[in-house]
């Protein structure tokens with residue numbers, strides 16, 4: 001983990017309430033896709049955890065949705081301003097698992113970390129198929145970024161205003177794609193459904209309210225088959241370890 | 246500039262001690278900085294059996310502070326004595342503060358006894374003030390008789406000084422403090438968290454699964470300071486100040502109000518380097534205020 005000031009070099013609106021924030025600074029503590037940062041926002045006591053959507057040698061790209069007061073305040077941060085981040089938190093996705101055709105399934109603001117994941121999977125000679133799920137056409141973001149990687153990208157909308165009407169499962173059914181593994185991040189209901197429906201193994205990214213983000217407070221614990229884990233240090237869990245209550 | 250102090254007869258290189266529950270068993274912080282800069286470390290509250298604690302959400306935010314309802318998640322005293330404390334000893338060479346909790350008198354006594362036999366335990370911190378567990382914790386610390394009873398029972402078995410950590414959720418803190426002192430406590434730590442709650446406005450329901458949680462962070466500093474001051478006026482035993490400390494000035498203020506050492510809690514969670522940065526800032530703050538020896542200012546405001 002590193003703590004430091006990061007310079008905002010880009011801050012743009014992607015949809016009605018989803019923003020992309022690109023910052024510049026030390027990225028040496030980021031080891032894998034699926035890790036997150038914890039952002040200090042002026043006047044708010046706790047930091048806000050946001051997944052790393054993409055990164056390189058000196059930039060980090062974050063995509064966040066405005067859901068409450070903290071994320072709302074963040075939208076007013078201008079390019080050129082510095083923000084205090086804890087960087088390189090969480091365990092991240094393991095892309096060395098034995099598989100050839102993994103499904104990468106994201107829902108809503110669970111989608112951002114899957115961008116860098118998909119890039120990593122491609123580098124490791126795997127052939128991912130990406131399924132990104134939204135409620136409606138106007139909410140779609142990152143589609144072009146995924147598309148430009150040259151992988152198959154399926155979009156679903158609950159109301160059918162774009163792509164496949166329905167959920168991730170409808171996209172699998174309609175396209176008849178073959179897969180031997182999965183990676184997923186998104187709303188709890190989707191994660192539960194994927195875990196109970198898909199017959200292959202996979203990795204699931206979890207969310208919880210956090211006090212610290214680095215293992216210090218025990219605020220984020222959840223039960224797994226191999227005992228208690230902290231979501232902040234074990235954000236991503238193998239499907240065979242997962243316990244839903 | 247001398248930042249050394251003393252706690253129940255044991256020397257401290259400086260008064261800063263990360264507070265229980267905000268520093269795990271030290272391991273989570275060891276890659277951030279060399280922990281040996283710290284005066285001591287208070288470990289996560291430990292019970293006889295392993296505990297998962299409360300369901301989530303366990304954390305909520307509020308203005309200038311936070312609520313937690315962790316509910317004493319810990320691996321149980323055996324694992325702490327056999328694994329956590331030896332592991333901590335490898336990276337932290339000084340005596341630590343063992344925070345002990347229980348659901349019965351017997352449990353407090355048993356856990357405290359086992360802990361007090363461990364070499365790197367310098368002090369027993371009796372947590373009679375956890376607001377997040379039912380039938381234990383705080384119920385021992387909000388009644389002067391109960392608090393005195395636990396204190397004397399633990400004193401009878403402990404090989405190390407016993408510091409009783411008090412709850413601010415009482416009408417008169419001095420009544421409990423005096424009862425603990427009379428029961429043989431070697432020191433007091435105040436304060437633990439205040440009982441609070443938040444609602445989730447969308448669901449129209451309590452935000453924390455436990456409904457209520459312990460309120461801590463910057464906002465509680467004046468309450469902690471007031472309680473330290475009131476207690477220091479009537480008690481002779483040393484006090485560890487705790488509650489809302491995030492700067493070297495806060496440390497000095499608490500010491501002037503009567504604290505011999507100071508714990509830093511929630512501040513570590515939002516800035517993992519907080520305790521170290523406070524220690525490093527001490528000499529400069531002391532210089533500004535014309536303080537040569539930190540021990541000179543303990544209780545000067547009384």
Ligand SMILES: Cc1cc2nc3c(=O)[nH]c(=O)nc-3n(C[C@H](O)[C@H](O)[C@H](O)COP(=O)(O)OP(=O)(O)OC[C@H]3O[C@@H](n4cnc5c(N)ncnc54)[C@H](O)[C@@H]3O)c2cc1C
Nearest residue numbers: 048049050051063064065067068069070071109207208209
């Ligand atoms: C590991 C992790 C990665 C995340 N990645 C992203 C991402 O890439 N993009 C994105 O839009 N969102 C992400 N989230 C969710 C994001 O953290 C919350 O939406 C955000 O904290 C809400 O803050 P707020 O002040 O606007 O909301 P408020 O409701 O006002 O926040 C109050 C408190 O609750 C916490 N909180 C509220 N909702 C959540 C939540 N869903 N998860 C965790 N804490 C919450 C806040 O952090 C804050 O402490 C992630 C969460 C986690 C745990």
Ligand SMILES: Cc1cc2nc3c(=O)[nH]c(=O)nc-3n(C[C@H](O)[C@H](O)[C@H](O)COP(=O)(O)O)c2cc1C
Nearest residue numbers: 264265266290313372436437461462488489510511
């Ligand atoms: C997440 C969290 C967990 C805590 N766990 C314990 C505990 O196990 N035992 C204890 O005596 N106090 C516990 N506390 C209370 C702190 O040690 C401290 O007394 C309190 O937070 C006030 O200090 P602060 O405002 O600096 O945080 C906890 C506090 C927090 C925030």
Ligand code: FES
Nearest residue numbers: 212213217218232
């Ligand atoms: S958020 Fe503090 S331990 Fe996970």
